[in-house]
Amino acid sequence: MSTAKSFSEPATPAQTGMAELPPQFALARMMTGYAVSQLIHIAAQLGLADLLKHGPQSINELANSTKTHQDSLNRVMRCLVAFGLFKEKESGQFELAALGQYLRTDVPDSLTAMTLCSEESYLVWGHLLHSVKTGETAFNHVFGMHRYQYLEQHPEAAARFNAAMAQLSSELAAAVLSAYDFSRFKTAVDIGGGQGGLLLAMLRANPTLRAILFDTSSVIGVMEEQLEGTGFAERCKLVAGDFFESVPDGGDVYLLSHVIHNWDDDHCIRILKNCRKAVGPEGRLLLIEMIMPTESGASFSTYPLVMTDLQMLVMTGGRERTESEFGTLLAAAGFNLERIVPTHALESLIECIALV
Amino acid sequence: MALRQMLTGCWLAQSIYVIAKIGAADLLSGGPQSSEDLSKALRVDANALYRIMRTLTSYGLFEEDDKHRFGLTPLGTLLQTGVPGSMRAMAIWNGEAAYRAWGAVQHTIETGQPALGHVLGMKMFDYLAQNHETGRVFDEAMTGLSVQVSQAVVAAYDFSGFKTIVDVAGGQGVLVAAILQAYPEMGAILCDMPSVVEGSRKQLEAVGIAGRCEVVAGDFFEFVPKGGDCYILSSVIHDWDDEQSLRILRQCRSAMDQGCRLLLVECLIPDSPEPVFSKLLDLQMLVMTGGRERTEHQFKDLLAAAKFRLTNIIPTAVPECIVEALAV
Numbered sequence: 001m002s003t004a005k006s007f008s009e010p011a012t013p014a015q016t017g018m019a020e021l022p023p024q025f026a027l028a029r030m031m032t033g034y035a036v037s038q039l040i041h042i043a044a045q046l047g048l049a050d051l052l053k054h055g056p057q058s059i060n061e062l063a064n065s066t067k068t069h070q071d072s073l074n075r076v077m078r079c080l081v082a083f084g085l086f087k088e089k090e091s092g093q094f095e096l097a098a099l100g101q102y103l104r105t106d107v108p109d110s111l112t113a114m115t116l117c118s119e120e121s122y123l124v125w126g127h128l129l130h131s132v133k134t135g136e137t138a139f140n141h142v143f144g145m146h147r148y149q150y151l152e153q154h155p156e157a158a159a160r161f162n163a164a165m166a167q168l169s170s171e172l173a174a175a176v177l178s179a180y181d182f183s184r185f186k187t188a189v190d191i192g193g194g195q196g197g198l199l200l201a202m203l204r205a206n207p208t209l210r211a212i213l214f215d216t217s218s219v220i221g222v223m224e225e226q227l228e229g230t231g232f233a234e235r236c237k238l239v240a241g242d243f244f245e246s247v248p249d250g251g252d253v254y255l256l257s258h259v260i261h262n263w264d265d266d267h268c269i270r271i272l273k274n275c276r277k278a279v280g281p282e283g284r285l286l287l288i289e290m291i292m293p294t295e296s297g298a299s300f301s302t303y304p305l306v307m308t309d310l311q312m313l314v315m316t317g318g319r320e321r322t323e324s325e326f327g328t329l330l331a332a333a334g335f336n337l338e339r340i341v342p343t344h345a346l347e348s349l350i351e352c353i354a355l356v
Numbered sequence: 357m358a359l360r361q362m363l364t365g366c367w368l369a370q371s372i373y374v375i376a377k378i379g380a381a382d383l384l385s386g387g388p389q390s391s392e393d394l395s396k397a398l399r400v401d402a403n404a405l406y407r408i409m410r411t412l413t414s415y416g417l418f419e420e421d422d423k424h425r426f427g428l429t430p431l432g433t434l435l436q437t438g439v440p441g442s443m444r445a446m447a448i449w450n451g452e453a454a455y456r457a458w459g460a461v462q463h464t465i466e467t468g469q470p471a472l473g474h475v476l477g478m479k480m481f482d483y484l485a486q487n488h489e490t491g492r493v494f495d496e497a498m499t500g501l502s503v504q505v506s507q508a509v510v511a512a513y514d515f516s517g518f519k520t521i522v523d524v525a526g527g528q529g530v531l532v533a534a535i536l537q538a539y540p541e542m543g544a545i546l547c548d549m550p551s552v553v554e555g556s557r558k559q560l561e562a563v564g565i566a567g568r569c570e571v572v573a574g575d576f577f578e579f580v581p582k583g584g585d586c587y588i589l590s591s592v593i594h595d596w597d598d599e600q601s602l603r604i605l606r607q608c609r610s611a612m613d614q615g616c617r618l619l620l621v622e623c624l625i626p627d628s629p630e631p632v633f634s635k636l637l638d639l640q641m642l643v644m645t646g647g648r649e650r651t652e653h654q655f656k657d658l659l660a661a662a663k664f665r666l667t668n669i670i671p672t673a674v675p676e677c678i679v680e681a682l683a684v
Contacts, residue, residue, distance in 0.1 A: 023430045024504060025675075027443055028633070030415065031372045031450045033365025035636060035643075038458045040362050042465060069468035072642060076465060079639055082631035083362065102359050111359055118363060126455055128370045129377060132408065135401035303414035307364055310371065310411050313404060 036083070038122065040103075043080055044115035049096060049103035052086070056093035109171075113163035120150075120157060124314050137317035147316050148262075152218055162195055162219065165258075169197030172257070175345035176288060182206050182253065185284075189214060189251030191243050191275065192259040196223060196236070198288075199255075203232050211236045212248050247274050254279055257288035258347075261308075262318040265329060272333030279354045285335060287350040292320045304346060326350055366455070368415065371408050372435070373451020375417070376444045380409070381428060381435035388419075388427035441504050445496035453480075453490060457643050470646040480645050481595075485551060495552065498591075499528050505590065506534035508672035509621055513680075515539055515586065518617070522547070522584030524576055524608060525592045529556040529569065531621075536565040545581050547572040576604050580611040587612060590621035591676070594637075595647040598658060605662035612683045618664055620679040625651045633675055655679050 021029070043049065046066040051057060059077065063070035077094055080086050085100035096104075102111040120139075127138040139147045151158040182188065182202055189212040190199040199211045213223065213236060220240040227233050239248045244267070247254070254275050260268050272285075279285050290305050305320050312318040321329070327337045335352040342348045375381060378398050383389065391409050395402035413420050417432040428436075434443045457472035464471040476483050484491040515521070515535055521544040523532045532544045544565075546556060550573040560566040572581045577600070580587070587608050593601045608618060623634035638649035650658070656666045664681040671677050 023434055024441055024443060025633070026416075027372070027431055027434050028446070031369050031443070031447050032454075032636060032640070033362075033367075034369040034450070034455050035365070035458055035639060036362045037365035038461050039639070040359065042461055045462070046465075068465045072465050072468045075635075075638055075642055075648070078625075079635045081629045082635045084358070084631070088629055099359050111363075114360075115363060118366075122366055122459055125366050125370045126459065128408075129374050129451075132374050132378065132400045132404045135404060303411075306407070306411040306414050307367055309407055310367060311364075313407055319407070 034122075034125075037118065039076060039079060039083070040085075041115055041118055041122070042076065043085060043100075044103050044112050047105075048077075048080075048086070049100050049112075050105055052094060052096045052100070053104055053106070056089055056091075056095040058091075058093050062094065110167065113160065113167050117160045117164040119160070121311070121315060128310075128314055131314055138314040139316065148216075152216060155218070158218065162222070166195040166197050169194060169257070170201070172288070172345055172347060173198045173201035175343035175347065176257075176349065177201060177205050179341050179343040180286070180349050182209060185209060185253040187212065187251045188253045188255060189248055189278070190255045190257065191247050191271075192256065194219060196227070196230075198257055199236065200230055200232055203235055209235070212239055212251060213237070214239045214241060214243070214248055216240065216242065243271050243274060245274070247278050249278050251278065252280065252283045254283065254285045255288065256285070260287055260318075260326075260329075261289055261312055261320055262316040264317050264319070268329055269333050272330065272335065276334040276354060279335075281354060281356065283354065285352040285354075287326070287352070288347050289326070289350065290320055290346050291326070291340065291348050291350075292322045294322050294324075331355075368411075369455070370451060371411055372417070372447050373455070374408060375412060376435045376447035377451065379437070380405070381432055381444070382437050384418075384426065384428045384432070385436060388421055388425035390423070390425050394426070442500050443497075444500075445493050446500055448493050449497040452493075453483075454640070454644060461643055464643050471643045472645070485549070491551070495527065495555075499530055502527060502530040502590065505621060505672075505674050505676050506531040508674040508676070509590070509678060510534045510538050512670050512672040513619070513678050515542065518542060518586040520544060520584040520586070522581060522587045522611075524580055524587060524589050524604075525549075526588070526590070527552055527556070528559050529571075530559075531588065531590050532569055533560060533563045533565055536568055537563060542568070544569045545572055545584060546570070547574050547576070547581055549573065549575060576607055578607070580607040582611045584612070584616070586617045586619065588619045588621065590619075593620055593647075593658075594622055594641055594649050595645045597646055597648070601647075601658055602661055605658065605664065609662050609664065609683060614683050616683045618659075618681045618683065620655065620681070621676050622655070622679060623649050623675050624655075624669065624677050624679075625649050627651060627653075637675075652679075 051065055059074045063073045081088050084097055086094045087097045088094055104110055105112050124139045124142050127142055130141050131138045143150050151161055183206055187210045188202055191214050193199050193213045193215055196213045199213050203209055203211055217240040220238050223238055275285055292305050309320040330337050330352050334355050336355050338351045338353050340348050340350055378400055380394055383394055383397055391406040392402050395405045409418055409426050412418055416429055418426045419429055420426055437444050456475050460471040460475050463474045472480050484494050521535055523546050525548050526532055526546045527548055529546045532546050536542055536544055546569055553571050553573050557571055560569050623637055625634050634649045641647035659666050659681045663684055665684045666681050668680040669677050
């Protein structure tokens with residue numbers, strides 16, 4: 001769940017000055033981090049940043065527009081000021097600060113969608129202990145089904161999730177396009193391609209390329225309404241289906257972007273084997289994933305990965321993998337891991353060809 | 357980026373909670389171990405445990421050696437049971453009751469009422485009295501905290517000249533013990549709810565001050581013992597709203613003679629926008645108890661309404677300050 005800029009501005013414990021705190025204060029801060037994430041969530045849900053985008057407002061105005069308890073909101077605002085989301089003026093009015101801009105819904109790098117997407121995730125993370133005790137995915141324990149099944153059945157949650165993923169894939173697309181040359185391909189197939197962010201960016205950058213977007217029927221249903229407006233309807237075919245059953249034929253490059261990390265090894269092999277049936281001898285399969293380093297430690301490079309890995313543990317039952325883990329998985333499905341192409345985002349492209 | 361880091365705060369908090377809850381740090385006191393061995397001893401899922409420990413290694417709680425064995429850092433050591441200033445119980449308290457309450461924070465912001473009460477169906481202190489396991493975790497968490505605070509208070513404030521200290525809602529007597537140990541001539545009265553003071557006598561005996569410290573059970577809304585010349589309320593007032601705080605302060609005042617001292621040990625909220633922890637603690641109080649952290653000005657008004665005059669504010673080595681007041 002993290003890409004391009006996600007963690008590129010330094011914010012490791014060491015870099016935020018936490019390392020210099022006495023250990024008990026540093027630990028107190030970390031163990032109360034749930035309060036911080038809930039406050040950011042509330043700020044997004046109340047739309048505070050949008051309310052302040054045209055200028056400062058008093059607490060009275062903010063409480064009225066958000067229908068909240070004024071004294072409580074005031075104390076929340078005081079804390080959000082301390083976090084750097086808002087500023088308080090001499091007059092007592094609040095205005096947007098640099099961090100708060102990311103919670104506006106009308107800016108290109110808005111984090112609102114991702115913030116609102118955390119609603120189920122907060123609840124699920126409260127059951128991490130269950131995952132550790134039993135090995136069962138916490139999401140399945142809480143909701144009684146896999147996350148993707150849940151999203152199929154809950155359109156509002158799916159809309160929040162898709163919006164967050166669309167934001168991520170538009171950030172990721174730029175990184176992928178500048179790292180890898182797609183001009184030699186005729187037809188790209190994006191398996192589990194969601195709202196098509198990556199695929200449409202590829203079509204934009206490669207005028208002769210054609211594309212097939214493959215995802216579940218609910219996602220494709222939404223895309224059918226949207227694709228007309230993009231101007232790529234001619235070159236992009238939409239196909240609904242289930243990648244555990246089969247994937248569309250006819251491509252010479254197949255993409256699995258942030259798909260494999262959502263699943264355990266058995267499920268991954270099923271997906272990859274279905275891809276293997278569709279990928280021809282000259283074709284390529286590209287996985288777009290973060291690659292877990294083998295060494296661990298308190299380093300800037302590992303911590304977003306290990307965190308996302310835990311998000312997969314509780315939410316989907318998937319995992320982030322090392323290069324050799326990818327290699328094993330691919331071999332089991334009849335692919336050879338040819339090379340790894342790093343991007344300027346945290347994700348790399350894992351280029352694979354079909355084993356004969 | 358900073359905002360994304362903040363958004364994942366609940367992930368990190370729950371990871372720390374799980375390690376505290378299963379007691380992983382205790383097993384590492386003898387030296388580094390592999391997560392595989394740990395998971396067998398703790399009967400937990402090896403794969404999940406490894407991934408959590410790998411994550412907390414990134415945050416400086418553990419060190420992983422080249423044989424994939426995890427050892428404790430100074431941060432991780434604080435999650436052990438019984439070490440000085442242990443934060444294990446605090447981590448469990450945060451990961452369970454407080455985490456659940458914050459899931460309903462929207463209720464608090466809409467109504468001004470503590471989310472914890474909304475989630476549990478009763479007020480926090482009633483819940484703690486009725487649920488012994490949670491009550492024990494809370495008491496342990498507060499005791500762990502008061503070890504740090506007590507040392508800082510004794511170092512920062514000159515208690516010489518007082519004959520008898522009264523620690524109102526003094527819990528297990530950690531602060532009283534620290535003061536009496538530093539002042540061998542001094543006597544003290546420790547009072548708290550009956551269920552809380554039960555365990556305190558043994559503690560006072562263990563540090564050899566039971567002979568100088570009287571233990572009184574009572575509810576501070578109804579009664580505060582007479583006979584002291586210095587009354588202390590340490591991290592008490594912040595649990596209550598202004599009206600309830602005033603009732604407590606008035607009970608103290610009516611037990612005190614004019615000229616006696618009252619010391620509140622509390623975090624102060626500065627008027628400036630700086631990122632101090634007390635601002636987050638203030639919201640913890642809002643969500644959990646309906647209490648609040650206060651500014652100097654707010655303390656001054658509250659004290660004046662109960663016939664006290666704020667005379668001094670003394671910072672300590674911990675976030676808490678000593679708010680000194682005189683009975684007038």
